[in-house]
Amino acid sequence: MNNRTSIFLAAVLLPKLCFAQTESAIETVVVTGSYAPLPVSTLTSSVAILDQSTLQALNKSNIADVLKTITGLSVEEQGGAGGLTAVSIRGGEANFTLVLVDGVPQNDPTNSRGGSYDFANLDPTSVERIEVVRGPQSAVYGSDGLAGVINVITRRGQEKHRQQLRAEWGQDDFQNLQLGASGSIGDFQYAIDMAHRDAGEQTEGSTRETDSANLRLGWQLTDSQQLQASYRYLDGKRSSYPEQSGGPEFALSDKLDKSDFKDETFALAWQLELSEHWHSTLRGDSFVHEETYTSPGIEPFFAVPPNSADTEFQRDQLQWVNTLQFGDNYQLNLGADYRHEDGESRGILDLGFIQLPTDFQLDRNTTGIFGDIHARLLPALIVQASVRYDDPSDFSSETTFKLGSKYQLNQAIALSANWGEAFKLPSFFALGHALVGNPDLKPETVRSWDIGLEWLAAPDLNMSATYFFNDYRDLVDFDSEQFINVNRSRVESNGGELHIDWQVNRTLGLQARATYTDLDVKDATTVLLGRPQWLAGVTGRWQLAADWSTALDYQWVGEQYASSLHTGESVIEELHDYHRLDWNLHFRLSPSIALDLAVDNLLDEQYQTAVGFVAVGRTARLAITASNIF
Template identity: 30%
Template sequence: MSSNTTSRVAAGVAVGLIVGSVPAMADTDGESAQLAPLVVTPTRMTQTVDESLSSVSVIDRDEIDRQQPRQVSDLLQGRAGTSLASNGPFGKDTSLFMRGTESDHTLLLVDGVRMGSATTGGASWQYLPPSEIERIEVVRGPRSSIYGADAIGGVVQVFTREGQEGPPRVNAFAGSGSFNTYEYGAGVAGGTGDTLYSLSAGHFHTDGINVRDEAGDDDEDGYTNMTVSGQLSHRLTREAEVFGNFLYAEGESDFDPDNPTASAYNEFTQAALQAGSRLSVTDLWQMEVAISQSRDQEDNLYDDQAGPDDSTFDTRRDMAKWHNEFDLGRDLDLAVGADWREDHVDSTTDFDEDSRYNIGTYQVLTAWLGSHQLQGSLRYDDDEEFGDQTTGQLAWGWQLTEAVQTRASYGTAFNAPTFNELYFPDFGNPELEPETSESFEIGVRQAGRYSYWDLAVFQTDIDDLIDSSENINIDEARVRGAELEAGAHWQEWQVSGAFTYLDHENRDTGNELQRRPNESARVDIDRQLGDFSVGATALARGRSYDDQANDTRLSGYGLLNLRTSYAITPEWTLRGTLENALDKDFETADGYNQPGRAVYVSLHFNQH
């Protein structure tokens, strides 16, 4: 499929969804959306999506169950402002590009715990298990003024399965499919008036596909992931609560090294652990304190030493936070807090430095003035390596009608160089400066009884962007774009979709930034037919370039995934998917294969 064709398909799919479906189903009495999702990621304070002055999307457990993903990338690919590239499927290195920014410019949180590798800077999206996720909040646009470094492009927060008041409820699943794939898992959740708990575990295995034809061996490159997660909270008194949560995953993922006959695999560990307490100091002052730790470890092992020496990269982040929320009256809300983190590197590679700390303080003030909302945030970071950084954000919203809100914002952000960029032998550059950015956004959102849509245009200018090939700062990169997200539900139908347009360049060379498509689109359609449901996801992605010189072109493509489910009883459900139904050949990284047509079937039990 040519890039022009893909662009027209992407635009047509998205515009057809918005123009064709949403107005036809739009609410006519002006009532706002019912049960608008609650989010905490945009400001660290609870608010509805409709109240937020950010571009934010929520993927809940019902949607995850409907779409039956094998990987978290299946849920995120093609969403508004979001694209992903991977070195093959099933546990292979995956990069997420939010609004055209770099892969290490999006912060990943798991239940509030900062994840990612201190050596590479990026998060290991490929190891996140969909079976353990309750919901995902995706915030597009800079958030350094609240979370510090890494949030130039946005924040993705994953929430693991939660307990709810009531007797213990069990869930379990088992499934299998193409590429000798099988998975299974189980969990239990419940609670009393004072205590809530959840515990679940899962196992995923696939033989996979041969990821590279011209490197490594000709065998399939498999993947195994074993995961366990849990949450526990207990109310000590009416004013005080203690809580804890964890996510732990470990496994193996095969990969093809550059040696044309070698085989290799990595053993990985991903973990997030947190404990803390919440206290109602007064009716107008809520406080939370917590300590946490995350780990990102990979051991790269080569068969018969046909590749480089075996290596270990084990990074650990120790963290603490103090968060306060104040109701100041007169429609004023204030959040004030401080957080501390220290990164540690334990590796077979000899880094000149193997630890550094960062201390940050932040404040977020929100004011309602009739139909207008104003919000300002300011953060000061003291980094052991780079000294101090101050970032801020201003946002304004205007409620034009009960269902329509406009917004505008300006924000600054920064990203500190990684340990690899600074200290990796024969590559690191200790003279690197932090990347800094300025972003502008204008948006409008409509939420009705049966439909919603959100349109935003934005621009981000990044100074001192780090060139990953030469490991130097370049003067400036610029990303301009527009994104449209919409959805509607009517009786047995559910429809949602997104379209993103990007204009991005390295302003030193005039070249496009690598692996970012200029256009992408996604449409999800589902219909309930009694005990049956059927659905489809259509994805379209324009052409991109695999390298910074723009010499290697990645063709655009379109994919169609089909799904169905049957409720055998209220508790038992049989599900099936046909992925890449048209058996398209495509790549998101040059030389790395992606799966052809594949079939998966699973059986699920959910106790009500």
Template identity: 25%
Template structure:
């Protein structure tokens, strides 16, 4: 019959009791150890989650062996002599944390200290003792000691001896016990040495493992630091290479895709208005001629690019922002100050570089529809996606409005419509090679009014104007030998401007223009701290005015050189020069240097630049009848700036203050000749100076405020008066907040004061506020409302021309 655990205990207890007092005590003691070890074995599973699997298995195997040994001892004890029989002394080796203890229990002291009482009765450990309590925070197992039973000996035979023989046997057993103790001590020392060796090996392994973990942690920290740096804002325009914005010595403003989306504006000119040091003026409502001034420079002295395509007109020298929509645009970089060293002609006041979207991720489709006051509606669509090798982004839009009268005194509405399509295709090859191709086309048609000298704009219901524009660019770049990255760019800009007026011949015209460029650039990473850029450009400009002058063409060859040096992880210095050779006026040399110094300990950055710029005469200035002069030279400028950027509150409040000066010489103006006619000559001079400030405050993750203020003092040195349409004081305030996860609110305010027109008369001071708010109705649908000129402020942005009053729009976007 199979015995139960209780039967075994009862059997051993009764047999021990009838064999005498000492036999009972020994049996009881062995039984307690047996039960305790059983509890230890069971409890070891209770805390398996706090042990490694290997240590748990090893510990349980040890406990099993000890249980088997104790079972054998219990069975032998059942056959031991009675009261007069002496048993060998019990030697117990106890190991605890921080303590090794061996007790030799002689003369009947068979229990360890914690089990002995005055009557040598058995005890169990106290339940509330933290060393033995299962609920204590130490989580140690009960009876977690190593019992060394090697000193216990039994021959397994029944001995029936008398009391006289017991004495000798006892003496003999005492001698054996002494011998066993020596053996046990020796075994203990051997075990301790082995344990020390094992412990040493274990410590070495743990030390090695800790070192490896430290190295892994350092590697992870470096990766996180690199990821953080990768996530930092970078710019391309200041050096024509990718560079961290905080390391740039030039004054640059970045407008991101997020900024464009928050404003919901369909035209890019409304996005540009918030930038410091920049003034945008429009001659009427949507579709009117739009000019931009940077630091007092004219619109013809500011160079504009779209994906490397030069946008400035070959006939006027300026770029009209009226028809440039926000479709498929991802980023805008506005670079202030003379930039001809890298970009050549027209970059006297600065450079505006516009980048279209690069497709990425899964295929995405976005549809948009909008309707607003003055019977304005807009439809848009965009499709994008990208994989490892190929990416694409395609978009298109149609905008139409009944508009307002261009003439401030008029009452007939001048309508406007615009269709724009854009595509960017990219192909990655040979690991780090890439081909980028951009195609963008637009057609605009808007009604305009006639202009009478001395009167200004007047209503003309039959006059209209169209603009057709096609852009194309392809760039190829590839890195060789890990230090040389050459790139080639080919770009073309074809634009045709037409005028229609069946009742007035002055309103009939056709002006086709073309700019095409070939550009090679090589970047050499000579050292970790040094990057050398060498480039060559060939540019051809063509222009024609039907019935006024025939097709005219001039070209230019140029080379440029720039060196970027980074020292001490805080100082960034660039220096460069450029040589241009024009077919019209000859050669020209420009140069520029910038510096940026970061003091991370006080979260402060100093930045500054000094350079020169020039502008080649336009085709109108060279060849327009009764004005043009083929002997014109280039306009020239020198400028410098110095600024301090301070992070007042970490990642919360940042202030940037920059002082600038520009000196413009050999400016082209209409000089009165002795016969009373006008002729373009390089006789004018002008200067500008001022302060640009910007403040960014982000008190909460879902709230940001951006404020700018620009003071610009300009002077026409010939006339001794302020340059026209350049405000002396200009301020902007932008607020973006997300009160709810699905709700976004964007507010932009603009204030303009102290301007004069070309005839010296004062122009209107004005301020406006635009609000846009959007709500994610579902994951696929977003609704929005846009309010322009919220307080219906009446003003003339350009004297004699109307500006839009309060206007409300609403729309939806669908994403698939």
């Protein structure tokens, strides 16, 4: 069940845990990174949460900008809205980040990026909260999640009926239209969101247009049983200059990459309270991704020849979790799951005089069994341990562990420590691509640890600091001499994270953050792209009056490396550091009508996130939200 455990199960279990102790702590429940929901104050792992009030106050235009406000996360944007947007955690590859939407994995192993997820397809207006768990998570999720997990949770039904219509317009033809409704009828809860989003053309050649629908249902069958179901649909198209082409500034051709894509996600869960101390959840989910992609390649000298591909991928999962409560201080989770993945790609590489097929078709099955325990061994000591055994087809079995502890030194200071390991099966693209695939690849692995300090310096001032270390091995890389994917890289990443929350007074709140990451590629002279050594930022939220509020978000991104092929050869360039300031003003005209005026990149900073792709300058957006008007 993992993070997919429902609020129903949280409501049943959490009152029995004596870890939290205040009503507010019980309400702050994390459903990511464990097999059952837990109060955030009892977690040993390094966790970040963005709730709906924060998302609404920031009013970012896309999920990527939202994630930039989270310590330890680095966002790589490849040329405007139509380019790919990837997120790495603590210096890991972007495909080491497991991405969930309402608990269902979204990573597609048929893509050429090792399965990394394109966050540009998510719309922040339909999101209720985002949970991020840093560190390896294979002991909970199996393959993937070497660096951590990002769980995007959409809106769910509440007791009161609620309708919302939101229309947003911005410069360069940006528009976002969203219609939603939620509520409950007796023992039945519902939430539905539909949206149309057009990013316009704020960067030359870069466009993205999507239509989406999201449905979540819950039914309390009896006092001890509940059904939950969800369905998500996404259909879209995008265009951009080819990755590493030099973009609008340097590309020798104005021909664009183009892609049409579709996602469908379905999940169904049955939750049963067998006794006061035994709760069981049976869950199945399915994720389908289809994409048609064409690229003109990169000039000159056929640096990258024209190519195209039609891909289809489906992942089906079934999981059974049993949660056992022993007294007030011990919670044990035991269960098993089964995963089937099937991917197919039909494509060509056009060399002019001949078209080479790049087709592949692969499937694999993985059976897993797992257990974890969450225990208060002493009044001030919490321990969490997880173990998981995975048996994937065509690969050796893997057993992974995760161990964490948290010690409350006094009322103000808590210390934490975590150790874990994880593995990632090679992507279907890396294994099966007709030209560069290698069926003999081994899984990528990591061993990791971190130590943390939380300090409640004052009732309204909270600070946390974490040091982390990751040792990645057998990383998949392309060998240009053999023209094949190989296991060869070993990378160590270590660094620190600092986070400060300060409620200055009743109307003003400040948040400061900083991340330092040092990357060491062993036995190689290569540099890692798109991962700055330093990241920092400050966010301020000010309630000006009862109906007026404003938010400012400042970001500083240090130097980072990027590559380009626009000269005909691979060139590594260091991109300059940059500063960015975003502003939002919220005004409630009436109980049912609200306005938001946002200015992105308020200072009109000129910077690049990829060679030749100049970031969007100062842009304004206006949104009107009507709630409960029917």
